[in-house]
Amino acid sequence: MNKQLILVKRPVAMPDADTWELQSNPIPTIGDGEVLIKTHYVSLDPAMRGWMMDRKSYLPPVAIGEVMRAGTIGEVIESNNHPTFKVGDILSGWGGVQQYIQTNGERHFKVDTNLAPMTKYLGSLGMPGMTAYFGILEVGKIQEGDVVLVSGAAGAVGSVVGQIAKIKGCTVVGIAGGQAKCDYVVNELGFDACIDYKNDSVYKGIKEHCPKGIDVYFDNVGGEILDLALAFLRMHARVVICGAISQYNSVDVEGPKNYLSLLVNRATMQGMVVLDYAKDYRSAAMQMGMWMMEGKLKTEEDVYDGIENFYETFLRLFNGDKRGKLLLKVIEE
Amino acid sequence: MNKQLILVKRPVAMPDADTWELQSNPIPTIGDGEVLIKTHYVSLDPAMRGWMMDRKSYLPPVAIGEVMRAGTIGEVIESNNHPTFKVGDILSGWGGVQQYIQTNGERHFKVDTNLAPMTKYLGSLGMPGMTAYFGILEVGKIQEGDVVLVSGAAGAVGSVVGQIAKIKGCTVVGIAGGQAKCDYVVNELGFDACIDYKNDSVYKGIKEHCPKGIDVYFDNVGGEILDLALAFLRMHARVVICGAISQYNSVDVEGPKNYLSLLVNRATMQGMVVLDYAKDYRSAAMQMGMWMMEGKLKTEEDVYDGIENFYETFLRLFNGDKRGKLLLKVIEE
Secondary structure, three states: OEEEEEEOOOOOOOOOHHHEEEEEEOOOOOOOOEEEEEEEEEEOOOHHHHHOOOOOOOOOOOOOOOEOOOOEEEEEEEEEOOOOOOOOOEEEEOOOOEOEEEEOOOOEEEEOOOOOOHHHHHOOOOHHHHHHHHHHHHHOOOOOOOEEEEEOOOEOOHHHHHHHHHHOOOEEEEEEOOHHHHHHHHHHOOOOEEEEOOOOOHHHHHHHHOOOOEEEEEEOOOHHHHHHHHHOEEEEEEEEEOOOOOOOOOOOOOOOHHHHHHHHOOOEEEEOOHHHHHHHHHHHHHHHHHHHHOOOOOOOEEEEEOHHHHHHHHHHHHHOOOOEEEEEEOOOO | OEEEEEEOOOOOOOOOHHHEEEEEEOOOOOOOOEEEEEEEEEEOOOHHHHHOOOOOOOOOOOOOOOEOOOOEEEEEEEEEOOOOOOOOOEEEEOOOOEOEEEEOOOOEEEEOOOOOOHHHHHOOOOHHHHHHHHHHHHHOOOOOOOEEEEEOOOEOOHHHHHHHHHHOOOEEEEEEOOHHHHHHHHHHOOOOEEEEOOOOOHHHHHHHHOOOOEEEEEEOOOHHHHHHHHHOEEEEEEEEEOOOOOOOOOOOOOOOHHHHHHHHOOOEEEEOOHHHHHHHHHHHHHHHHHHHHOOOOOOOEEEEEOHHHHHHHHHHHHHOOOOEEEEEEOOOO
16 A cells, blocks of 8 residues: 555644644556656655745645655666666655655656665755755855854755855854754854754854854755844845745744845845755756765764654754654655 | 034934934034035935944944935045045045045045036936946846845835846846836836736735746845745745845844745855945946946936935835835035
């Protein structure tokens, strides 16, 4: 049988467990030109929260009754005359939260597990890694010597953003929740400092670690931390709006009260969606792979097991109880 | 005697009349290398409200006990060996709200009143005009065919922004307060439409007049109108943060709740301060003058009389009871 997670209602604030329903349906029979993928891992991302809202966005909302959208990686176990994919190929794509994927191959691409393990293709070599890469280089436009502040610094995107900024010669300060994450960010990932927003004052932390202010703020969280970062912008600073995890479950979004700092400092706040950079993913992934081999870029995946545990794992996106890329193993062995 | 308006306290919300004190002091005796200017007109600008706050900004705050900062235009009536300025020269500069200005000439420059009357040099050929010019062209980066929305459309900056956008082949929709201003904006200035925010729904107005959304929003007001504009951004839209008059007298600034529209639409919100473009003022003023002579650019000044009437005139900046550039004539005849 194919266990599939179906979206059955639209959540208003933080989704309840009954937002989705786990169904067991027959494994699909593929048609001509299609493949059947056995899913190994499903990617859990904060963006999922946005895809559940019934409003115009960069992707259409997941429909009620549809399999929950998610990035996936798995193995082709059947091919019905597919022109490019054959049995045994490992495909990364948008398969959704389910154990078997029937597809004509659109929005799936083949990866080489001799170069990196499957999980990396959903992490540093996948969407979060690409988001970090294009976000900090193309939108943040970092220059050697810049002071870069990154929220969600122990997360899948933030951890890579900070390391790329270090590679490019910036001073990098992270913001993360808890001493353990901050230690990881500084001692393992090589950030210059990390502010523990759960136990320390973010205001004092920025003041201490960025005494001259901030050239680039990479925002994954929104809310109060975005406001504090705005208060410390330097002239011509760039604020990259990548996400706003503090606001995703809020009915009433908190706007940045300090946005007039953009005026005073002739600064720019710019949003990004990684899908726009698809044509350059390959070369970015090669560069990221090089940095990983050279030991300059370290990434972690936090893997949980069992499609039945989707909901508890999903909650970790918002309660902060995870480190690096959050994945769910859905293959049963 | 020299009547001078002195800042005597820092206002918290809307300034009271006793925020300033009108003093009569002796006309200053100038030193070697200085000139004495007899002020004709003082410029009243929303930015004045910001200069009164004791906080880091693009200019230092006006000190308590100091003459209130303002743009001025006046005539040199005495020169003590000044290297460039002589008696009879008309100088525009930062003279402050006073009838006589003692200066070494720094931050004053000579203008030609044969080309345009004095008042234009504080309006379309002065700071507001330059703000409009560089704001819409350099920060807004308008292209032919863009849909441009402008708040404060009947004001000194907004009225010029919209006309430049029309000259460049854009569709231009204004937002202004009251039917009379809206009629002026459409019938006199040639905007395609104008939304009367005092009597009509801005949401419905944008929806009607910008059915495909907005490419550039030029914001002079902040608050709810900024939020509505954000909700209608098109892909890669640009939001120019020029001012936020609705927020200047607020103790608690309202941040734009819809800022995540920047993310969804890969849009940019950028602040500007006109002083950064000083090296290009001359060529911009020449271009503006050309458009004025060709009848493509119309500007108005709303002139009040008497330095004693500063406070009532200042209030017009915020209650909307003015049209075009607000000026105070301080010379006594």
